[in-house]
Amino acid sequence: MLHVQESTPMPAKFADPKSHAVPLHLVAEDQLDAWLSGQAAPVSKWVEANNFTGALGQALVVPAIDGAAQMAIAGYGNETSRQRGRFHLAGAAAKLPKGTYRLKTNLPATTLANETLGWLLSSYRFDRYKTSPPMKAELIAPDGVNADLLTTIADGEMLTRDLINTPASDMGPPDLEQAARDLAKTHGADINVITGEELLTQNLPMIHAVGRAANRAPRLIDMRWGKTGKKVTLVGKGVCFDTGGLNLKPAASMGLMKKDMGGAATVLGLAHMIMASGMKIQLRVLIPAVENSVSSNSFRPQDILTSRKGLTVEINNTDAEGRLVLADALALADEEKPDQIISMATLTGAARVAVGPDLAPYFSDSQTFVSTLESTAETHADPVWRMPFHTPYEAMIEPGVADLDNAPSGGFAGCITAALFLRRFVTDSPYAHFDIYGWQPTAAPARPKGGVGQANRAIFSAIETLFHQ
Template sequence: MSDLFATPSDAALPLHLVAEADFDGWIADQPDSVKTWVGANGFTGALGQALVVPGPGGAPELALAGYGTAATRARARFHLAAAAAKLPKGDYRIASGLPTEDAAVEALGWLLASYRFDRYHDATPMAARLVAPEDIDTDRVTAIATGEMLTRDLINTPASDMGPPELEQAARDLAGRFDASIDVVVGDDLLERNFPMIHAVGRAADRAPRLIDMTWGDEGPKLTLVGKGVCFDTGGLNLKPGSSMGLMKKDMGGAAAVLGLAHMIMATGARLQLRVLIPAVENAVSSNAFRPQDILTSRKGLTVEINNTDAEGRLVLADALALADEGAPDLIVSMATLTGAARVAVGPDLAPFFCDDGLFVTALEHAAATEHDPVWRLPFHTPYEAMIEPGIADLDNAPKGGFAGAITAALFLRRFVTETPRYAHFDIYGWQPLDAPARAKGGVGQATRALLAALPDILDA
């Protein structure tokens, strides 16, 4: 993993970060040749600008990266990454201008800017490589970047090559890398092991549904991560229109996120007992597909009326959450690309979460700000419980009316966590719609870096 950073050497070009407010003072101290070159190229310190300055013999002598203003930085993340992507081939070391408190985040942004999804075609690598800034935890930053790249790779891979068996293999590969244990329940064995809703959602697909169960660590607090692994979602018999099906390879984004977070946790050697549960299915159309108005009995014994087969994610999560809850860990976190309502509420960039534990909320929101990994709290609004109670069964998987869809989905999931003191649910998007610094268009992790940073405060309290 360490090869993500360049090896320190005298050949690395010094890189100066220059904010707009500091530009006049910086340029005044430079020799005339630098002043002339910088002026001729229009460098002003604007955010994202990049410039290599030649020395007397014409060879590069230093490089500049614009660091903008407080206002422009507030509207963006990973400020150095915007300039890094424009620098020519070579190794660079930070010489000045990078605030110490931002060094780790900006170094991470540089690494994430180098991400390329090249499984199906040759992708030009980013030319500029960074020598790790002094006084950052290089191994930790590298572990985070590698975990995020894993998440992106998994989401970006189409369902033809990322079905339930391939998602299982990705979990097995991760387990093997860190000497974790893994157990997988497949196909009709799901019924024998009492995972009826995972089986019902996935039984129509050619590739069998499964529950992936990975464990790591034997001391410290117990953390269970549950990730929605719907590898493709047609909507089932309530078939999605084509315009809504186009991004459904990303419907396993919750599984991808928890596997990326698990990598970060294990690679940094966190002192905790980790469990990762992933119900991996395809929601397909066939003669044996589950139907609207079917009533399913969950692992927990609660009955669920199916009013829309396209609200399948909460069904597979429910069985996995019931299993997680039986272990009574200190904390359960579920992550899922669950509802369009969450996107309407907060858009693609924010990761909404639900949690009633004040310590968790405070620690996570603080970490989200410092890690530049934004989240937004939505309420487990208990008065809406009546909306998920259909009368004919204990629960309704798709309440009518269209109001508060993200909240009612979260309340549905909460019904399956009754023995665990702390539960948090994240309704993520898992997709970057447009290219942005350090976040290429495509699959993306959300809230995982914030969670990693917050876990010590949450679990050690």
């Protein structure tokens, strides 16, 4: 188990264990009768009078004779209802009145940790522009959970949510850079940023091409942390707003484009988890931060760009810009031959059509990485779904007039062809790519509508398992 180092305080926290606490019993539907049989008659009558059945999301406070809270009960549903979601305790926690609670349950350790994390995540509020009332109920960390590690994970997720939720007016490339610098300062990491025309002199031409039309200059953020251990490089797509470029998006498609830096936000949150936990690895974070804007110097359809790797790319849609900026960053990452490269990006609408908003599709040719990730994803209630690097589709990304096509015609297998495109730029290192959505379209327990991290907890645990020494 990892030891958590001290870091700058962030929002997630447990209640003081010395506080007066109300016992909170977690009771499933099929356990309610047995639980009630062990309670005093007034408790049973109160539960019955308030129609408490143990259904998911139910919460009930049982008063004592003096009116103070004697105990509270949270419904835990049944096996079928629990399979339809996650963070079930969080649904009840949001309904509890103000107070400090101590959980009473016999949940297995892994399930208990996930439910406890869900409670922490329920306290998230995005209040930069509008004050929101804080969560009323506080939880004392249950016995048997690693409280420091859970708060570290929650803090990383909250960082990701804040970055995604912030509109592009306040989260352009310079602001994303500042967020990375703040994180680096917190953890004593080194950071270097290549900006504007320097991208050309440093051979990062596609990052420059995509971002040159914006008033806020494009840049590559390069953060390093850790001096010993295996080398793991995270690459996050940082398109702070995507108009579609000259292939301008329609309004309906442009509405959520503040989240097109969701890959960058997620790797920064993941980086916080890794650094705050003191994981023994050498971590590198690369973020190409750009805005895909429309101007007289925008890159054009049918332009041919030369990448850092030397591969030429025909531009058949300027709205397929994320893979271009990632390509240069991946080529740079690959030159160091790390033990693992992981890219995260809100890359394709095809991925959403394939698996919807809740699953994080990913690509990897390493069975060791796949089996570890699948295991950690299940353990941490952080669902992922493997997609294929289907080599026969390679021909679809070869246009004939250049080495690669950034937007193959036909519309088939869009997330696969995008992943194959990215794989062309990683030739010397193990590689995994995550095509995430980064957005919760409707509120769910522990996940309000808005920005959300995906696969970060699963990746964090997989990195610990595979590379932590």
